[in-house]
Amino acid sequence: ELARTRPTPDDWCYVFNFTQPDRPQALRLPAGRGRALVADMRRLLEAVQRQLPRVFESDAYTKQRDHILNELQRRRGEMLAALEQRARAEGFALQAVPGGLLLIPLLHGQPLSDEALAALPPEIRRRIDQRRQHLEEEVRAVLKELRNLERTAHERLHDLDRQAVLSVVGDLIEDLVERYRDLPAVVRYLEAVREDLLQTWPQLRLPAEEPAMAPLGLHFWQRERVLRRYQVNLIVDNAEVQGAPVVMEIHPSYANLIGYVEREVVLGVPVTDFTLIRAGALHRANGGYLVLTAEDVLRQPGAWDGLKRTLRTNQITIEEVSDLFGLIGIVPRGLRPEPIPLEAKIILVGAPLTFYLYWLDPDFRELFKVRADFALTMDRTPENERAYAQFAAMLCQKENLLPFDCTALAALVEHGSRLAEDQRKLSTHFGALADVMREADYWARQERVATVSRVHVRRALEEKIYRSNLIEERIQELIARGIILVDVSGAVVGQVNGLAVSTLADLTFGRPTRITATIGAGREGVIDIEREVRLGGPIHSKGVLILGGFLVDRFAQDKPLTLHARLVFEQSYEEVEGDSASSAELYALLSRLADVPIRQGLAVTGSVNQRGEVQAIGGVNEKIEGFFAACKAKGLTGDQGVIIPASNVDNLMLNEEVVDAVAQGRFHIYPVRTIEEGISLLTGLPAGRRLPDGTFEPETVFWRVDRRLRELARSLRAVAREEREGEGN
Structure with a gap:
């Protein structure tokens, strides 16, 4: 009831960190808006993938790109033609080679071989070498100018592509920025997404079919890896939570408490990313209450130490389990997600003996300052008897049991006093009462009646004893026979x-x-x-x-x-x-x-x-x-x-x-x-x-x-x- 009156806590999600990829960024959003951000980013990626091909296939883009390429081709042709003419005038021919341009001497318009060149008189060879040296300087100058020309053209093409991508991404991102204007961290993330998309857009245009020479599945994984950069991993979704959450963790292992990072195998290699971060019970209970069984926490390796560390720092830090056991360097290093602030109440439930065991730990006395003893009985008052009836009605509705008539309810109340061993008390061990109700329902159904009566409750109790009292019956038999x-x-x-x-x-x-x-x-x-x-x-x-x-x-x-x-x-x-x-x-x-x-x-x-x-x-x-x-x-x-x-x-x-x-x-x-x-x-x-x-x-x-x-x-x-x-x- 107290939890319902408290405000609903925020959503938490992890996104890609574009400056430190191994440290995913945590984003905090009001309840329900985390789910909206996931949907918005999914629609953004779909729109980008749908609209980018249209932009790059448009007439305007094609015309501008062709203009830049044609101008580059024209200028390159003019410069090479002028250089060719100059070389011919000096008695050389130009030949394109992988490393650049090669000058070949001519004699009577025909290229000279190395043997023919070596057979020429020394004076002629000297003049040819001098002309070659002058021409090589001109060739280097032309090649440098060609490289500058190509670089300029490449920059113009890059700017053209950037403007084309920005024409798609800019408006989409701007709409999201306006929608999340009240969340500065989300706005900064969206701006980082825009800048990153301007760099990675070519990978979003990878061909749909697997290249023939690529390893099987590599193409699709590369494309998927790029797309994942812009997904949102919503680890805590409080969209449907009313008030503060109350979480009961029945298996409080270290990973289930603190969270963990999964790995998946790609081409035989285990890999991971921020979308594989999984929330722990502390994440789900953040802003509310986490109920743990004290004995179970002690049984799980590292769980108690991890819980103490989280409470001391007031931060939920997801770490590799291998680091906790000194396996650094043996297991590949994974992600280090940004810690999330903890604002939860931790409730340990256990037997008194377990409390005294915890009390030996000084950290426990420092972190858990409020102790509450729960009575195993309550006063047998008309109000509490009605509460018993309400519990029975709730269980019947929840588990689809037959209705319990007034005689059956009276038998349950009497059994509650029997469990409490006091006519003026009622037991609060509702699990035992529920077991009796379920068995009474079974016997009523066996008799094909519409309601459960006192007879069925009594039979349930008798059958429960009968299943366990073999030794008691044996002792009574020995007494009857005079052996005892x-x-x-x-x-x-x-x-x-x-x-x-x-x-x-x-x-x-x-x-x-x-x-x-x-x-x-x-x-x-x-x-x-x-x-x-x-x-x-x-x-x-x-x-x-x-x-x-x-x-x-x-x-x-x-x-x-x-x-x-x-x-x-x-x-x-x-x-x-x-x-x-x-x-x-x-x-x-x-x-x-x-x-x-x-x-x-x-x-x-x-x-x-x-x-x-x-x-x-x-x-x-x-x-x-x-x-x-x-x-x-x-x-x-x-x-x-x-x-x-x-x-x-x-x-x-x-x-x-x-x-x-x-x-x-x-x-x-x-x-x-x-x-x-x-x-x-x-x-x-x-x-x-x-x-x-x-x-x-x-x-x-x-x-x-x-x-x-x-x-x-x-x-x-x-x-x-x-x-x-x-x-x-």
């Missing part, structure tokens, strides 16, 4: 179903995993087996250490925490990372300490802090759907469900099957804020409040945990006492 041990019914002490998320390319899915805890007397504290074998990431290890902090805060205020506990993800053979299972690990540990069984029909996700507050996690929808699939495979009982952090409720955007199961009471979702709420749901017992005397309410989970910790402390002290007594004995 996951209980979805009953109750077990020290065992809980945690939830993990796996990402494979464009598919993210959740799956349950068994977490178990064991305890004993000792001072080692809580040991994470995953960390011990280096399968636990740093964030996961941090979450386990927080469990120790929770136990100290709740149960070690009046006694030391003497505990040796081990936690493990059963049947886990890959790295475990993240703290979303820390609450599940804590529930397993509390269950083992309290010796209270945990309902296996419930799965748990959520991180926890040292104060026992359950914190939000990611992938909540995939985790719930993954456990639902496991319960469905092993049989839904109506008592199964998932415990999630209460702060994740706004992130729930579940698929319709899970939503229906929850609505029918066959599956449940329990949001909790604290560990106390969660342990009560899992065990059926209250967690227990701390009483004024520091103990917990009797027969509660925390009362049992506290009692067990005291027992472990007493047993550890007893063992230590026995060891000391044994050492004393």
Whole structure:
């Protein structure tokens, strides 16, 4: 929208430089007039080629030319006749030879041969030589006068030809000069064209047929080369542009950014000229905006350096690619077009990591001073929901998709919230939405219906998952067959179903995993087996250490925490990372300490802090759907469900099957804020409040945990006492 309000930038073209042929001249014209100049020069050449033969074939031109030539011939004849008469009088004859005129001595009117001349008496030969010397001086004088006469005639013919050409070219050029009077650079170029045409016009009159002795194609190439001198290479044409251009270069190589000069092969030799100069993206975006993908610029050799050089100088300089790689002298030197001023905004779009990589370059910090972060989501407001509908309508019109009814649009909006993982947000990843729309259109056409409905959008989403979820299905099969041990019914002490998320390319899915805890007397504290074998990431290890902090805060205020506990993800053979299972690990540990069984029909996700507050996690929808699939495979009982952090409720955007199961009471979702709420749901017992005397309410989970910790402390002290007594004995 901003670009539309800005003025349309000028056209740019390259023309022949008559003073420096290897440096083509750049001309700047208002938008649309570059195209007009191209047409005007084309018509000029056509008119010159059409009218020149008429002028040179006209009676007036022929009469003047014949007059000059006849006068030259007459004067030459008179001078040679007078010289011939003078030579005869001196006993010599004149003979024309390639080098000039030769004096041949005569005897009785007959030429003397060299032998006859040598046989003459010396005195006679001496007199003949004297007369020859005098005559040779006269011959040289006559020849000099003849050359002056021919030069004068040639100059008169040249002036005649010049006037003839000027009678054609002058008026045509003058009309163009008047048309482009407001553009001084163009006027100077047109005047240079006029002067050059007065010199090169004979080549424009080359015969139409190839000379018999000329190499094949040489004649036509020579004529074409002359004609090209007067063409206009319009490299930027903004005649149809409204406002400032916005250019997106999908392949930002050096040549595509800066421009390049093509070569063509003539008679086996690569040649080039200014008409083969090609514009780059910077030329097309000049006066507007150029959008580049930052990663693509880095991948192209020389592209980043070329872009920086252009921005530093504010000039677009087309250079030979060979020069950039030090191949000077190896590749023939080409043209050096005149640089064009740059007046464009360059926008680099990329991931944050790419920005930090660019930031290491001091030039980047100097040249790109404005940074803008783009959100991947937007608020789910009525206005933005309408914007979703407008996007859908635009795509339908652009790609000729079937119309989407209100149910289909509602499904798209819901999918947008699903992608954003937030009920109050919508995803701005419109490419993913467009893919869903195209596939929904396909399924609607398969059913031969006139509009796309919610059913088709849902099928598109399901089919997309089906094409990618082979591994997910395999995992669910292993769970159903009991190969991967996951209980979805009953109750077990020290065992809980945690939830993990796996990402494979464009598919993210959740799956349950068994977490178990064991305890004993000792001072080692809580040991994470995953960390011990280096399968636990740093964030996961941090979450386990927080469990120790929770136990100290709740149960070690009046006694030391003497505990040796081990936690493990059963049947886990890959790295475990993240703290979303820390609450599940804590529930397993509390269950083992309290010796209270945990309902296996419930799965748990959520991180926890040292104060026992359950914190939000990611992938909540995939985790719930993954456990639902496991319960469905092993049989839904109506008592199964998932415990999630209460702060994740706004992130729930579940698929319709899970939503229906929850609505029918066959599956449940329990949001909790604290560990106390969660342990009560899992065990059926209250967690227990701390009483004024520091103990917990009797027969509660925390009362049992506290009692067990005291027992472990007493047993550890007893063992230590026995060891000391044994050492004393």
